[in-house]
Amino acid sequence: MDDIIALCKRRGFIYPSSEIYGGFSGVYDYGHYGTLLKNNIQDAWWREMVLYRKDVIGLDSGIFMHPTTWKASGHVDSFSDPQIDCRNCKNRMRADHYLEKFGHDVDRVPLAEVNKILDELRTQKKLHCDKCGSENLTEARDFNLLVQSNFGSPIGKLQDLPGKDVVYPRGETCQGIYLNYKNVIDSMRIKPPFGIAQVGKAFRNEIVVKQFIFRTREFEQMEMQYFLHPNDMDQKFEYWKEERMNWYLRILQIPKEKLRFKKHEKLVHYAKAAYDIQYQFTCLDKYDEVEGIHQRGDWDLSRHGQFSGQKLDYLNPVTKERFIPHIMETSVGLNRLVLMILDMAYSKEDLGGGKNRVVLKLPTRIAPVKVAIFPLQKNEKLRKLAEDLYINMRGLFVTEFDDAGNIGKMYRRQDEIGTPFCVTIDYQSLEDQTVTVRERDSMKQERIHLDKISAYMKKKLSI
Numbered sequence: 001m002d003d004i005i006a007l008c009k010r011r012g013f014i015y016p017s018s019e020i021y022g023g024f025s026g027v028y029d030y031g032h033y034g035t036l037l038k039n040n041i042q043d044a045w046w047r048e049m050v051l052y053r054k055d056v057i058g059l060d061s062g063i064f065m066h067p068t069t070w071k072a073s074g075h076v077d078s079f080s081d082p083q084i085d086c087r088n089c090k091n092r093m094r095a096d097h098y099l100e101k102f103g104h105d106v107d108r109v110p111l112a113e114v115n116k117i118l119d120e121l122r123t124q125k126k127l128h129c130d131k132c133g134s135e136n137l138t139e140a141r142d143f144n145l146l147v148q149s150n151f152g153s154p155i156g157k158l159q160d161l162p163g164k165d166v167v168y169p170r171g172e173t174c175q176g177i178y179l180n181y182k183n184v185i186d187s188m189r190i191k192p193p194f195g196i197a198q199v200g201k202a203f204r205n206e207i208v209v210k211q212f213i214f215r216t217r218e219f220e221q222m223e224m225q226y227f228l229h230p231n232d233m234d235q236k237f238e239y240w241k242e243e244r245m246n247w248y249l250r251i252l253q254i255p256k257e258k259l260r261f262k263k264h265e266k267l268v269h270y271a272k273a274a275y276d277i278q279y280q281f282t283c284l285d286k287y288d289e290v291e292g293i294h295q296r297g298d299w300d301l302s303r304h305g306q307f308s309g310q311k312l313d314y315l316n317p318v319t320k321e322r323f324i325p326h327i328m329e330t331s332v333g334l335n336r337l338v339l340m341i342l343d344m345a346y347s348k349e350d351l352g353g354g355k356n357r358v359v360l361k362l363p364t365r366i367a368p369v370k371v372a373i374f375p376l377q378k379n380e381k382l383r384k385l386a387e388d389l390y391i392n393m394r395g396l397f398v399t400e401f402d403d404a405g406n407i408g409k410m411y412r413r414q415d416e417i418g419t420p421f422c423v424t425i426d427y428q429s430l431e432d433q434t435v436t437v438r439e440r441d442s443m444k445q446e447r448i449h450l451d452k453i454s455a456y457m458k459k460k461l462s463i
């Protein structure tokens with residue numbers, strides 16, 4: 001993980017937040033290449049999930065919603081994780097994660113039972129703070145993950161705000177989809193089964209945020225909520241599980257053996273089935289969740305119908321059947337995918353003779369920069385030809401021009417940001433209009449005529 005974090009900072013992918021003020025945990029800032037990489041992953045998701053489908057449409061709802069949304073969804077009362085605190089060093093720990101080390105799975109287990117297990121460990125002198133080692137730990141208590149704000153309120157201090165007026169930046173993006181279900185049905189000439197997809201920020205007061213961008217307090221989700229008749233659920237659920245897994249294999253080119261489904265054994269009371277897609281993170285040394293695929297039953301529309309007093313059912317115009325659509329969701333963390341891609345792509349290679357290189361072997365579609373163009377040396381004629389090529393190429397692909405170092409350094413920099421092709425203009429180029437194209441992974445070089453370079457790149461980059 002340290003290597004990936006260092007590369008991200010060194011090469012302008014991801015910076016810690018508010019560094020000049022000593023940092024701000026749980027938040028990260030995306031630099032030039034990190035933004036390009038994240039946008040490419042998002043684009044690859046949006047294309048497959050929205051643009052290439054007739055049954056899914058897009059949405060971009062607000063981060064803030066009416067506060068009753070979160071009461072109806074159940075988040076105000078039960079969106080919490082069990083927290084234990086160290087009285088000695090004030091370290092906070094998630095009891096469920098802590099107990100995993102002892103082979104206990106306490107996901108969705110009542111707090112009293114969690115505390116019973118912790119008590120047993122305490123008696124056996126096995127309960128220690130994972131930071132300072134102290135045995136002086138509190139009991140587990142529920143810690144609500146919703147972030148609170150006084151958004152839109154004339155009352156300046158949050159503690160003076162009546163509970164009903166506390167406004168929450170969304171804890172998950174899908175609630176904005178449920179609130180717009182009726183608008184979409186009324187305006188988009190669409191009927192169940194259909195999906196609504198959106199990408200956006202979500203905020204959670206995570207107890208522990210240790211694993212770089214894997215778990216942060218501000219993050220982005222890409223969610224698709226599929227509304228259907230309950231009889232269609234099982235078949236559609238299997239269909240979407242397969243679709244989503246194929247997206248990782250085909251579009252992100254993740255090796256099959258690095259991915260698996262994990263079935264949820266314990267379900268929330270309204271859910272009928274739930275699976276996670278897990279990726280084997282080398283940097284975390286374990287499989288962990290990147291996406292959840294869940295059957296949510298009619299919970300969401302029933303609850304919002306009940307709390308808003310609006311009818312959120314659907315009348316089938318042919319059969320005249322009236323029903324509340326059930327919902328199946330696919331929910332991915334975009335930042336987790338960035339970490340997954342970096343984890344997959346990062347490699348250190350021994351080049352022999354005491355030399356090595358770091359290279360990001362990113363799929364070409366996801367790579368932030370597709371082509372880099374360099375003049376071999378600081379020479380006006382070489383520079384002019386390289387710049388002309390850059391101007392031609394930048395309208396076709398994300399292209400960089402670089403002449404700020406020797407060729408070795410320029411290759412190293414592009415390898416570290418994962419650029420699939422580097423094009424060098426040298427003295428021979430001035431004579432015969434050919435350039436050297438170097439491929440990132442094999443480092444093989446070939447000479448291509450300038451007239452053919454755009455077509456060559458289009459073919460290689462499959463664009």
Ligand code: ATP
Binds near residue numbers: 215
């Ligand atoms: P976890 O068990 O890791 O806390 P979750 O099951 O609560 O995640 P969901 O609410 O199902 O997660 O959210 C869907 C997806 O959003 C997750 O699969 C994950 O990729 C992403 N996600 C959730 N919480 C975070 C977070 N704090 N930071 C980054 N991504 C997150």
